[in-house]
Amino acid sequence: MPRPTKLTPEHGDARTRLLQSARDLIRSQGYAATSVGDLCRAAGVTKGAFFHHFENKEALGVAAAVYWAETTSELFANAPYHRHDDPLDRFLAYIDFRKQIIDGDLARFTCLVGTMTQEIYGSHPAIRDACAASIFGHAATLEPDIEAAIASRGITPDWSAESLAIHTQAVLQGAFILAKATGNTETAKDSVDHLKRYVELLFKTNH
Amino acid sequence: MPRPTKLTPEHGDARTRLLQSARDLIRSQGYAATSVGDLCRAAGVTKGAFFHHFENKEALGVAAAVYWAETTSELFANAPYHRHDDPLDRFLAYIDFRKQIIDGDLARFTCLVGTMTQEIYGSHPAIRDACAASIFGHAATLEPDIEAAIASRGITPDWSAESLAIHTQAVLQGAFILAKATGNTETAKDSVDHLKRYVELLFKTNH
DNA sequence: GGCACAATACCGACCGGTTGGTATGTGAGT
DNA sequence: ACTCACATACCAACCGGTCGGTATTGTGCC
Structure with missing residues (x-):
C-alpha cells in the first residue's frame, strides 16, 4: 500500500502525478495505447518510481x-x-x-x-x-x-x-x-x- | 481474385477472414491491445498476407x-x-x-x-x-x-x-x-x- | 484447347524499436 | 541503522513492418 509522501516538492508526489497523467493520457489515447514510459515522461518521473508505487x-x-x-x-x-x-x-x-x-x-x-x-x-x-x-x-x-x-x-x-x-x-x-x-x-x-x-x-x- | 488460404481453405480468402477476426478481437480486447500477430493467428493467416492486403x-x-x-x-x-x-x-x-x-x-x-x-x-x-x-x-x-x-x-x-x-x-x-x-x-x-x-x-x- | 506470362495471393524469416517489468543503487529523513 | 521515495541500468518478449520468395490465378496469343 503506497502512502502519501512526506517530502513534497511544489509539484506533488510521484504517485498523484502519475495518477493525473494517467487520467489525461488514457482519456485521450486509451489504456492499452498508453505505455508506462508515456506515463512516466508525462509525470516527470522515472520507471523506478512507477513500479515503486504500483505493482x-x-x-x-x-x-x-x-x-x-x-x-x-x-x-x-x-x-x-x-x-x-x-x-x-x-x-x-x-x-x-x-x-x-x-x-x-x-x-x-x-x-x-x-x-x-x-x-x-x-x-x-x-x-x-x-x-x-x-x-x-x-x-x-x-x-x-x-x-x-x-x-x-x-x-x-x-x-x-x-x-x-x-x-x-x-x-x-x-x-x-x-x-x-x-x-x-x-x-x-x-x-x-x-x-x-x-x-x-x-x-x-x-x- | 480472392483465393482461399493453404491452411483451412474452407474459411474463405485471407482478407475477409482478417476482417472478421478484427471484428471479433477488437470488440473483446480493443484496437490497441489487438496486435497484428493476434489478428493473423485468429484468421489462420501469416503476416505476409496481412500486409499484402492492408498497408x-x-x-x-x-x-x-x-x-x-x-x-x-x-x-x-x-x-x-x-x-x-x-x-x-x-x-x-x-x-x-x-x-x-x-x-x-x-x-x-x-x-x-x-x-x-x-x-x-x-x-x-x-x-x-x-x-x-x-x-x-x-x-x-x-x-x-x-x-x-x-x-x-x-x-x-x-x-x-x-x-x-x-x-x-x-x-x-x-x-x-x-x-x-x-x-x-x-x-x-x-x-x-x-x-x-x-x-x-x-x-x-x-x- | 494448350501455353507462356504477368499479376496477384500468400508465405515466413527477419529487423529495429518499444514494451512491461526487474535488480540494484542512492540519498534524505527518522 | 534503518526505512522509504525515487533513480539508473538493463532485459527478454513482443511490437509493427519489411522483404525475398513461392503458389495460384486470369489473360492473350497461338
Missing part, C-alpha cells in the same frame, strides 16, 4: 479509476445543483450541470472510467470492477432525489429510481462516444437535451 | 469499420421491423429489435465502431471518420420513419428527426458501456426500455 500497469489502472471516483464525487458534491429546494429541480439541475460541463477539449470532459471499461472489460476484470464502482456509485447519488421526486409528484411509475439514475449515465456515456466520433460537443449536448426532456415528460402528472 | 494496422482498422458498416446495414435492412405499416410503429419496433439483439456474449452484440471510436478518436483520425460514417449512416436510416411519424401524429416538436435518431444511437452506445461494466445484459436492456418510453411519450398527442 504493475494493471494496478495503475485500478488506482486511476479509484482516483477518478474520488475526484469526481468531490466535484459533484460541491456542484451548485444541490441548492434547489425541490428534488425534481435538483435532478433537472444536475442534468443541466452535466450539459454545462461538456465544453472545450474532448479529453477534458469525457469520462475516464467509461473509456477504460470499453477497452478492458474482458481482459482486466480488476480495472473493470473499479470502473463499475465509480459509475454506479455516482449513479446512486442521484437516487434519493429521484425517489423524492416520485413521492412529491405522486406518480406511480413502472420504472425504478435506480434504473433512471443508471439510464442517465448511459445517455452521458453514449453522448461522449458520439462527440468523439464527430469531434463536436454539440452532438453530445443534443442528447443531454433529449434526456432532460424525457425526465420532464416522466414527471408530468397529466397523462 | 498498415491503421488501414485494417479503417477497413474493419467499413466492413462493419456494410454487414450491419445488411442486417438492419433485412430486419422484421420494416414490416409495420405505421412509421411510428416501425421506429418503436426498431427499438424493440435493438433490445432483442442484446443477448448472450458481450462481444457478440456490442458495437465495433463505438468501441474503436473511444480508443482512437484522437490518434487515428482515419479510423475515427470511418466509425463516424458507420454510426451516423445508420442513424440516418431512421430519419424518414421519425419524420413520417411526426407528420402522421401532427405534432410540432422542438427537436429534429435527425437529433432523435442520433440520440437513439447514443443511448445504445451508452447501454453497451454499462453492460460491459456490469457484465450483465439487463443493465443495457433497462436503458433501451427508457428510450422506448421516451419515444412513446414524445408522440403522445394528449398533453
Whole structure:
C-alpha cells in the first residue's frame, strides 16, 4: 500500500502525478495505447518510481479509476445543483450541470472510467470492477432525489429510481462516444437535451 | 481474385477472414491491445498476407469499420421491423429489435465502431471518420420513419428527426458501456426500455 | 484447347524499436 | 541503522513492418 509522501516538492508526489497523467493520457489515447514510459515522461518521473508505487500497469489502472471516483464525487458534491429546494429541480439541475460541463477539449470532459471499461472489460476484470464502482456509485447519488421526486409528484411509475439514475449515465456515456466520433460537443449536448426532456415528460402528472 | 488460404481453405480468402477476426478481437480486447500477430493467428493467416492486403494496422482498422458498416446495414435492412405499416410503429419496433439483439456474449452484440471510436478518436483520425460514417449512416436510416411519424401524429416538436435518431444511437452506445461494466445484459436492456418510453411519450398527442 | 506470362495471393524469416517489468543503487529523513 | 521515495541500468518478449520468395490465378496469343 503506497502512502502519501512526506517530502513534497511544489509539484506533488510521484504517485498523484502519475495518477493525473494517467487520467489525461488514457482519456485521450486509451489504456492499452498508453505505455508506462508515456506515463512516466508525462509525470516527470522515472520507471523506478512507477513500479515503486504500483505493482504493475494493471494496478495503475485500478488506482486511476479509484482516483477518478474520488475526484469526481468531490466535484459533484460541491456542484451548485444541490441548492434547489425541490428534488425534481435538483435532478433537472444536475442534468443541466452535466450539459454545462461538456465544453472545450474532448479529453477534458469525457469520462475516464467509461473509456477504460470499453477497452478492458474482458481482459482486466480488476480495472473493470473499479470502473463499475465509480459509475454506479455516482449513479446512486442521484437516487434519493429521484425517489423524492416520485413521492412529491405522486406518480406511480413502472420504472425504478435506480434504473433512471443508471439510464442517465448511459445517455452521458453514449453522448461522449458520439462527440468523439464527430469531434463536436454539440452532438453530445443534443442528447443531454433529449434526456432532460424525457425526465420532464416522466414527471408530468397529466397523462 | 480472392483465393482461399493453404491452411483451412474452407474459411474463405485471407482478407475477409482478417476482417472478421478484427471484428471479433477488437470488440473483446480493443484496437490497441489487438496486435497484428493476434489478428493473423485468429484468421489462420501469416503476416505476409496481412500486409499484402492492408498497408498498415491503421488501414485494417479503417477497413474493419467499413466492413462493419456494410454487414450491419445488411442486417438492419433485412430486419422484421420494416414490416409495420405505421412509421411510428416501425421506429418503436426498431427499438424493440435493438433490445432483442442484446443477448448472450458481450462481444457478440456490442458495437465495433463505438468501441474503436473511444480508443482512437484522437490518434487515428482515419479510423475515427470511418466509425463516424458507420454510426451516423445508420442513424440516418431512421430519419424518414421519425419524420413520417411526426407528420402522421401532427405534432410540432422542438427537436429534429435527425437529433432523435442520433440520440437513439447514443443511448445504445451508452447501454453497451454499462453492460460491459456490469457484465450483465439487463443493465443495457433497462436503458433501451427508457428510450422506448421516451419515444412513446414524445408522440403522445394528449398533453 | 494448350501455353507462356504477368499479376496477384500468400508465405515466413527477419529487423529495429518499444514494451512491461526487474535488480540494484542512492540519498534524505527518522 | 534503518526505512522509504525515487533513480539508473538493463532485459527478454513482443511490437509493427519489411522483404525475398513461392503458389495460384486470369489473360492473350497461338
